[in-house]
Amino acid sequence: MNVILFGPPGAGKGTQGALLAERLGIPRIATGDLLREALRQGTPLGQQARTYMEAGELVPDDVILGMVREALDSEAARGGAIFDGFPRTLAQAEALDDLLRAMGRDIDAVLVLEVPDDVIVKRLSGRRTCSGCSAVYNIYYDPPRTADVCDRCGGVLVARADDNEETVRRRLEVFREQTEPVLAHYQRTGRPVIRVPGDRPVPEVQDALANALDAVSRKTVA
Ligand code: ADP
Ligand code: AMP
Numbered sequence: 215m216n217v218i219l220f221g222p223p224g225a226g227k228g229t230q231g232a233l234l235a236e237r238l239g240i241p242r243i244a245t246g247d248l249l250r251e252a253l254r255q256g257t258p259l260g261q262q263a264r265t266y267m268e269a270g271e272l273v274p275d276d277v278i279l280g281m282v283r284e285a286l287d288s289e290a291a292r293g294g295a296i297f298d299g300f301p302r303t304l305a306q307a308e309a310l311d312d313l314l315r316a317m318g319r320d321i322d323a324v325l326v327l328e329v330p331d332d333v334i335v336k337r338l339s340g341r342r343t344c345s346g347c348s349a350v351y352n353i354y355y356d357p358p359r360t361a362d363v364c365d366r367c368g369g370v371l372v373a374r375a376d377d378n379e380e381t382v383r384r385r386l387e388v389f390r391e392q393t394e395p396v397l398a399h400y401q402r403t404g405r406p407v408i409r410v411p412g413d414r415p416v417p418e419v420q421d422a423l424a425n426a427l428d429a430v431s432r433k434t435v436a
Contacts, residue, residue, distance in 0.1 A: 321405050
């Protein structure tokens with residue numbers, strides 16, 4: 215399956231995408247994670263992306279598309295992928311259509327996580343990520359057993375530089391202005407677009423997403 219997990223920053227795409235990837239046995243292609251890894255490694259691509267990310271603006275399409283092309287070429291993604299944080303512009307969505315078409319594949323579903331802005335701001339102010347294994351926690355909703363220490367690997371938990379309130383507000387604006395209109399493209403081209411309330415406990419949201427995908431698969435088979 216090729217599934218797009220769509221929603222504003224902080225909607226829970228990473229959290230839910232990791233669970234879905236495990237459930238479906240396909241990789242999650244998260245452009246934000248790929249960019250942060252490039253930043254950490256100090257690659258030219260990372261350097262190019264840094265100022266955009268720090269300001270909460272979108273990184274140019276050509277940079278993103280190069281990364282996605284490479285990720286889709288990998289052996290692991292032959293059976294499909296979950297796209298998280300991508301596409302974020304109409305140009306990215308059209309390029310993804312072309313890429314998949316060339317591989318004889320298509321988007322099977324667009325799952326939209328809906329979460330109110332005030333919840334997003336609180337979630338992102340409490341998000342902590344492990345600097346070792348990238349596991350995601352929340353000091354309000356899903357705290358680690360010991361403050362600032364990862365339960366899984368003992369790594370140090372850090373807040374993302376772009377999770378400060380000012381940048382979060384800008385990222386939300388960018389989402390409304392540049393990313394939300396991408397949904398119209400999927401509706402226009404007849405792909406299933408399914409909206410799921412994201413302001414529920416993690417397992418409940420996961421069940422709703424899995425049920426939505428089951429319904430899509432049943433329709434495809436019938
Ligand atoms: P995104 O990938 O969409 O930016 P994340 O999955 O990183 O979002 O989630 C943002 C923050 O909200 C994280 O700290 C995560 O632990 C927390 N979170 C995710 N889903 C839920 C939920 N259903 N209820 C409460 N907190 C959540
Ligand atoms: P995320 O981890 O998805 O919240 O993304 C963090 C930041 O990375 C965003 O605010 C953008 O600056 C950049 N980014 C991630 N994915 C994309 C994308 N598909 N297109 C443009 N910029 C992106």
